Amino acid sequence: MERVMTTERTTAETLAKTLRDAIIRFSRRVRQARPVGDLTFSQLSALTSLQLAGALTPRELADMERVQPPTMTKIVGKLEERGLVARTPHPTDGRQVILAATDEGRAVYAFNERARNEWLAVELERLTPEERETLARAAEIMQRVARG
Amino acid sequence: MERVMTTERTTAETLAKTLRDAIIRFSRRVRQARPVGDLTFSQLSALTSLQLAGALTPRELADMERVQPPTMTKIVGKLEERGLVARTPHPTDGRQVILAATDEGRAVYAFNERARNEWLAVELERLTPEERETLARAAEIMQRVARG
DNA sequence: CCATGCTCATTAGCTAAGCTAAGGACCGTG
DNA sequence: CACGGTCCTTAGCTTAGCTAATGAGCATGG
Numbered sequence: 001m002e003r004v005m006t007t008e009r010t011t012a013e014t015l016a017k018t019l020r021d022a023i024i025r026f027s028r029r030v031r032q033a034r035p036v037g038d039l040t041f042s043q044l045s046a047l048t049s050l051q052l053a054g055a056l057t058p059r060e061l062a063d064m065e066r067v068q069p070p071t072m073t074k075i076v077g078k079l080e081e082r083g084l085v086a087r088t089p090h091p092t093d094g095r096q097v098i099l100a101a102t103d104e105g106r107a108v109y110a111f112n113e114r115a116r117n118e119w120l121a122v123e124l125e126r127l128t129p130e131e132r133e134t135l136a137r138a139a140e141i142m143q144r145v146a147r148g
Numbered sequence: 149m150e151r152v153m154t155t156e157r158t159t160a161e162t163l164a165k166t167l168r169d170a171i172i173r174f175s176r177r178v179r180q181a182r183p184v185g186d187l188t189f190s191q192l193s194a195l196t197s198l199q200l201a202g203a204l205t206p207r208e209l210a211d212m213e214r215v216q217p218p219t220m221t222k223i224v225g226k227l228e229e230r231g232l233v234a235r236t237p238h239p240t241d242g243r244q245v246i247l248a249a250t251d252e253g254r255a256v257y258a259f260n261e262r263a264r265n266e267w268l269a270v271e272l273e274r275l276t277p278e279e280r281e282t283l284a285r286a287a288e289i290m291q292r293v294a295r296g
Numbered sequence: 297c298c299a300t301g302c303t304c305a306t307t308a309g310c311t312a313a314g315c316t317a318a319g320g321a322c323c324g325t326g
Numbered sequence: 327c328a329c330g331g332t333c334c335t336t337a338g339c340t341t342a343g344c345t346a347a348t349g350a351g352c353a354t355g356g
Contacts, residue, residue, distance in 0.1 A: 012272040015284055017196075017261070020178070020268070022287035022294075023171055024193050028214040029294040030168070031343075042313065045172050048165075058334060066176040071314055073335060078312085095322045095333035113165070120168070123293050124160040131289050132163055138286030139163075139170035141279050145271050146170075146177040179314075190342065206305060219343055221306060226341085243304040243351045 033119035039079075042067075044112060046075050047084060047101060051109045055100040057090065066146065084108055181267035187227075192260060194223050195232060195249060199257045203248040205238065214294065232256055 031041065039047065042065075049064050050056060056064070062072035076099060079085040084105035090096035101109060112118075124132060179189065187195065190213075197212050198204060204212070210220035224247060227233040232253035238244035249257060260266075272280060 011280060013261070013266070013269045015272050015280055015287075016266060016269040018287045019272075019283055020189060021193055021196065022290040023175060024189050025214050025294040026290040027171060027175065028343085032214070040312070041168060041172050045169055048169065059332090066173050066180070067313085068315065069334065070316085070336080074313065090333095093323070093333075097334075113161070118161070118164060120293075121161045121164040124163050124167075127289065127293075132159060134282060134285045135167055135289060136163055137282045139166045141275065141283060142170040142174040145268075145275075146173040176314085184315095188341065207303090215342085216344065217305065218307080218345085222342065238304095241304080241352070245305075 030120050039108070039112075042075050043079055046072065047079060047105055047109055048112075050085065050099060051101045051106060055098050057096050058099060059096075061099060079105070178268050187256070187260075190223050191227055194220065195227060195253055195257055196260075198233065198247060199249045199254060203246050205244050205246060207244075209247060227253070 027041075034040070046061060046065055049061060053060075053064070058069055058072050058076060061076070062069045065072065065075075067075075076085055080087065082104075084102055085099055086102050087097045087099055090098055124135070127135075175189070182188070194209060194213055197209060201208075201212070206217055206220050206224060209224070210217045213220060213223075215223075224233055228235065230252075231250055233247055234250050235245045235247055238246055272283070275283075
């Protein structure tokens with residue numbers, strides 16, 4: 001029992017390091033392939049959450065995206081500058097605002113949903129179906145871990 | 149054939165989005181769990197590469213880490229401030245320097261190799277062996293994709 | 297030996313995004 | 327009404343990503 005736990009622990013630690021390294025390299029590579037002017041990871045992720053949820057308060061969006069509210073204020077500020085997100089007063093609470101994707105934001109979201117020229121999608125296309133399946137499963141596991 | 153390719157393309161695009169979302173959430177979560185004062189992802193990754201390679205020029209390290217040289221200059225500067233990395237003149241080229249981990253840097257690396265209290269390692273320990281295997285395989289695939 | 301083109305690392309300047317602390321407006325409750 | 331709590335934003339700081347520029351140094355050809 002002690003030996004089994006030690007083995008699992010060693011495996012988990014090695015995996016933690018391996019995963020961290022892989023993610024940082026992968027993320028950098030994807031970022032480098034992003035055309036200048038396109039939305040950043042954080043912006044696109046926020047827009048996606050907004051689109052899927054319909055409308056959210058900044059607090060809700062920050063929680064969903066796993067950042068603190070001031071960070072989300074900044075990200076949303078950028079999206080708003082680009083006309084992709086709009087704010088309206090909250091119906092019942094004067095402290096709050098409601099964020100929602102604009103028509104243009106929805107168009108950008110839809111475009112990203114089917115970005116045929118995107119470097120990452122092209123690279124993933126070159127993997128075997130098994131490898132893609134592995135990545136899909138890993139993504140699901142990571143989302144679960146991130147939710148805590 | 150056309151249908152198969154369309155299916156693969158759709159799958160790859162969906163996977164690209166899924167993977168991006170998972171990675172950004174996961175990365176943020178791991179970052180939030182990092183004790184104040186610990187090395188950042190980028191710093192730890194650079195230190196790891198240095199440790200494993202023994203010694204590198206800034207250019208080599210930047211290439212290995214997939215960033216531009218000025219970025220690596222900054223990251224290394226931080227590591228140097230903390231006494232984890234040292235510079236020596238290049239033996240034959242006056243333009244270059246050699247970077248290597250210090251004794252302290254090696255100790256930090258070794259500590260991170262077996263960080264038993266690290267949040268991520270603890271979380272990974274709670275997964276099934278199959279799930280860990282999936283993540284390990286995914287990490288390998290991501291490294292390969294990142295190398296291009 | 298000299299001129300030239302190239303390479304190296306760094307600095308400068310900018311952007312983005314992460315955090316905590318603080319401030320002001322607003323809400324809910326006793 | 328007073329108070330405690332919540333909301334979003336601003337302020338201030340850090341880290342890290344990029345491109346452009348700079349000055350030192352190297353390699354090569356004449």
